[in-house]
Amino acid sequence: MNIQTQVKRRHFLIGSAGTVAAAAVGGPAIAQDASEPLPDYVAWKDPDDFIVHSKQTLETKRAVQGTELITPSNELYIRNNLPAPSDDIVADRDAWEIEIDGVGNPGTVTLGELKKIGVETVVCVLQCSGNGRAFFDHETSGSQWSVGAAGNVVWTGVPVRAVIDAMGGAADGTAFLTGTGGEEIPEGLPPETIQVERSVPKAAMEQAILAWDMNGEPMPLAHGGPLRLVVPGYYGVNNVKYLKRLALTEDESPNKIQQTSYRVRPVGVSGDPSQPSMYEMNVKSWITGPLVDAETGKVQVHGVAMGGVSALEKVEVSIDGGQTWAAAQFLGPDLGPYAWRPFVLITELAEGTHVLASRATNVAGDTQPEKFPPNERGYGNNGWGVHAVDVTVG
Ligand SMILES: Nc1nc2c(c(=O)[nH]1)N[C@H]1C(S)=C(S)[C@@H](COP(=O)(O)O)O[C@H]1N2
Numbered sequence: 001m002n003i004q005t006q007v008k009r010r011h012f013l014i015g016s017a018g019t020v021a022a023a024a025v026g027g028p029a030i031a032q033d034a035s036e037p038l039p040d041y042v043a044w045k046d047p048d049d050f051i052v053h054s055k056q057t058l059e060t061k062r063a064v065q066g067t068e069l070i071t072p073s074n075e076l077y078i079r080n081n082l083p084a085p086s087d088d089i090v091a092d093r094d095a096w097e098i099e100i101d102g103v104g105n106p107g108t109v110t111l112g113e114l115k116k117i118g119v120e121t122v123v124c125v126l127q128c129s130g131n132g133r134a135f136f137d138h139e140t141s142g143s144q145w146s147v148g149a150a151g152n153v154v155w156t157g158v159p160v161r162a163v164i165d166a167m168g169g170a171a172d173g174t175a176f177l178t179g180t181g182g183e184e185i186p187e188g189l190p191p192e193t194i195q196v197e198r199s200v201p202k203a204a205m206e207q208a209i210l211a212w213d214m215n216g217e218p219m220p221l222a223h224g225g226p227l228r229l230v231v232p233g234y235y236g237v238n239n240v241k242y243l244k245r246l247a248l249t250e251d252e253s254p255n256k257i258q259q260t261s262y263r264v265r266p267v268g269v270s271g272d273p274s275q276p277s278m279y280e281m282n283v284k285s286w287i288t289g290p291l292v293d294a295e296t297g298k299v300q301v302h303g304v305a306m307g308g309v310s311a312l313e314k315v316e317v318s319i320d321g322g323q324t325w326a327a328a329q330f331l332g333p334d335l336g337p338y339a340w341r342p343f344v345l346i347t348e349l350a351e352g353t354h355v356l357a358s359r360a361t362n363v364a365g366d367t368q369p370e371k372f373p374p375n376e377r378g379y380g381n382n383g384w385g386v387h388a389v390d391v392t393v394g
């Protein structure tokens with residue numbers, strides 16, 4: 001796609017608050033009227049900060065992300081595949097029970113007991129696999145996220161490896177770490193078809209934690225309280241909320257969400273377990289301002305960037321649609337390899353329209369491509385071309 005078509009396409013995509021017109025990208029119409037109050041479990045969030053795709057799908061507006069080092073909990077996106085459980089489950093948090101399997105001494109532990117095993121804090125990006133889906137040219141099913149299915153979050157909890165050690169170590173032959181969500185499964189439905197249960201390669205145990213605090217406060221129900229599996233560097237779906245079972249397993253979960261969903265394959269092909277699963281995130285960045293217009297003269301072009309599973313090396317910004325690039329400056333402290341970093345380039349913009357783009361590179365040497373290959377479900381889009389914005393000055 002050349003720059004001209006990109007510019008044209010983006011005119012359809014980005015509104016003044018960085019919102020996406022779903023109809024323009026062939027997505028479903030906005031399911032909930034923006035003037036309706038948010039559902040109870042997320043009523044503590046401000047609807048003005050979000051693009052409301054449905055009661056279970058809230059996207060943070062691009063402009064709201066700004067240069068935030070940490071995403072405040074009330075601004076963090078929401079994605080629930082099933083209705084969130086009742087808030088009864090956070091009434092007595094320490095009494096929440098988790099079954100631990102695939103270890104020397106399997107059994108049930110309470111959250112109160114987990115807190116005595118160990119504690120660690122990690123900052124990492126939480127990002128849905130489909131973030132950037134709206135920017136693909138082909139028709140995709142699923143939420144038409146632009147950039148707002150992502151945030152940078154501080155998680156506190158016990159390292160998974162400490163829990164496994166305390167329970168007698170990994171059982172022989174196990175290859176995956178499998179987490180099961182605690183939602184109620186509607187009567188009559190086979191759990192495999194809808195239960196959120198994800199398996200990640202056992203190696204991810206090195207950085208995974210069972211988190212009870214988010215941004216320094218008890219985990220909100222909406223984000224998985226009382227306990228959530230957090231796998232830093234891995235896509236959102238692997239970060240199982242309302243965790244009720246953690247197991248080291250020989251095989252991947254038999255559930256649909258593992259076997260056929262979240263599989264990367266060519267357009268038109270169905271999902272199957274032989275295809276790559278949405279595990280490790282890729283290097284990515286996007287501009288969060290200015291998005292539509294700016295005054296002539298000095299301007300701070302800013303955004304956020306993440307390295308995926310490796311730390312960031314650099315971010316470059318272009319004000320001419322990628323013909324030339326300049327090094328951006330990181331803002332604030334480095335919060336570790338899994339965190340995002342806000343960046344800024346102070347530059348001059350003359351009157352006219354400018355295509356502003358950003359391109360991140362991590363220490364492993366991975367750089368964002370101009371265009372990310374299309375895939376059936378529209379996963380993993382980190383192409384810098386489609387994430388660019390055209391800004392009118394004057
Ligand atoms: N139990 C459970 N865990 C879940 C989900 C879910 O529906 N149920 N959704 C997953 C998906 S697809 C994403 S992108 C993230 C969203 O996390 P958030 O709502 O806290 O932003 O949670 C993941 N973990």
Ligand SMILES: [Mo]
Nearest residue numbers: 128129236237
């Ligand atoms: Mo997701």
